[in-house]
Amino acid sequence: MITYSRPLDALASGPADLTQHEIEALATRHNLADAHTHQHQSASQREIVGRLPDLWYEAERGTQAEFERRFTEAFFRLHGQASALHGKPPLLSYAASVSTLVVAMYLRERQATVTLVEPCFDNLHDVLRNSGVTARPIAERTLHDVQHIYDNLKESVRGDALFLVDPNNPTGFSLLKHGRSGFAEVARFCRDHGKLLVIDLCFAAFAFCGDTPYGRFDLYELLRDSGVSYVTIEDTGKTWPVQDAKCAMLVTSDDVYEDVRKLHTSVLLNVSPFILNLLTAYAEDSARDGFASVATVLETNRRLARDVLAGTVLELQEPVVPVSVAWFRIASDRLTATELQHLLREEDVYVLPGTYFHWHAPGAGDGFIRIALARDPGMFADSVKRLATALERIGR
Template sequence: MWREAEEGLQSFYEKRFIEAFFRLHGQPGAADLNKTMLSYAASISTMVAAMFLKQREMSVSLIEPCFDNLVDLLRNMQVEIKPIDEGELHDPETIYDNLVRTVHTDALFLVDPNNPTGFSLLKDGRKGFEQVVRFCVDHGKLLLIDQCFASFALADRNVGRFDIYQLLESSGVTYMAIEDTGKTWPVQDAKCAMITASDDIHEAVYNLHTSVLLNVSPFVLNFLAHYVEDSIEDGFASVRDVITENRALAKSMLDGDVLEYIEPAVNVSVAWFRIKPEGLTATRLQERLLENEVYVLPGTYFYWNEPIKGERYIRLALAREPEMFDGAMRALREVLDRDE
């Protein structure tokens, strides 16, 4: 693959990767646009989006909870951020009115499927996304969507994906959409992220993007294209099976008097648990688990506007070798047994 990449054209490997990625994801609308920009990490794509917001002095409503590096990137770019509670998006019948009531910024930034909760508008097919897009069009809002966990919607037989880019393009909404391979294939940080922007802002986003990065290594693109094709062939089994096995184990071993398993809309690569005892916080539980060499993330990382709410939750990573994960769950169970 190294020699092949040396001898080929950069444009060939870019187009082949983009075509394969969006074919896997069932997004022909994106593959046909020919305006997706590549970078070597989702954080780079997010930084470009934040640079755009700052350049135009735009404020943004960001979903809460969400992974904290999104907040850090926006804050480091000195973008004004306001929270929007994920719960405002749960019912497609009320999404539009909820957004009218709560979003008073220039832009709306969603993570779908969400990390850490696994919530997704995809649970209602097109319905929820259509209401979000309609709101943004009617009220002149820029829509930003982080879809880095979208592969897990494909791997989840109860959800799937429709052609979101076709909806975005046909609606006339101003948007930026971010996707990534890094959350799906653990290949030692050989990854590629994508950002696609609507025509009305594409040139401005492109200029910002090229000021940060000109291209991704053709070897990495060649390497990842083979991974994508492999996932197409096995129907995502190599990704889905490990996460499904570890999720079932975590739920069966941990759901009880101390922790309550929160059922996700999409079976993403993390599990979200609520802490039941009022006297036990996520921070304290994390400390106890570290003493037993088990690491979990407290919910305070994700409730970026109100960290106190996050003290009621912990997040577990599921994309781990099952044998190692089994040992970690047993150690975690031993700690919980002391509180039951």
């Protein structure tokens, strides 16, 4: 029997968005909410930390342009995206949210409307809305069958731009499931119908993790050859455990670059050369170990969550790409995500309810929760076991 320490109508008075939930979660012992990297350093990453003074003084001696070039080359070569280096230089910022804000400013300046994938992390919608850009939803399932992607988009996309997240947060779905064909169909639709294609690629590094058969290809070559107008958002923030020292980038087609750049320079001058030097070292380290330092932690924690939570009301939804979060369906008709999240908070366990990811129709997400995986495996094991024990207690 489920019991509550406060009335259910009080649940509605909680945080207004997912980021506010994540801020509250930082005060809990078993924080499985935010997807930021909280795992410990690998052996080779500890060597990078030991070199911090050297990286600092290197940044003092060099030029900003040099460190931007070294970082972007290391990042895009690591990701197998050499064509991103052949066009206009990427526009760098401190965080993906800053890059998203620039995109929203660009759309607002053109009085453009957007079709945004649902579910997705709700700050994408919030940044658009707060910038005065109207967003309409398109269901992620529209992209699941490659043979119908073009027709589905033709039927569903309204407005001037299509905004996708790939791999998607929270589900882990990716057009990589279809090889090149999925992205090609999306780009063909946008070109044929004059839509700007915006893709959030912040979780793209995880396509190199695990045993997924869906490897990455040079997406920028495909986008360039398709003739589509596009803007992509790249980011390091979810990849390495660097205490939130990060860099995001905007990469655009040539036809929109100067207008986007004008807005970008109105927001900031540059990213710290020290941070760029540090991130270059991490990118080079991952190139040497084939992303093992990232993949091993996530594989261990996803397997543990699957095993420990087997037999509970939580059913893992297997991702296309093994991203750093796990999406669970609540297999119960008498327990919603809102209720479950509140009950788990009383057990000092913090997860995110699916309602917020369904930014247009929250009720569609009330049967899901998201659990972050980028944690030290020992700490994660304690948290998941605590979660399982709480679920058993709730079910009594």
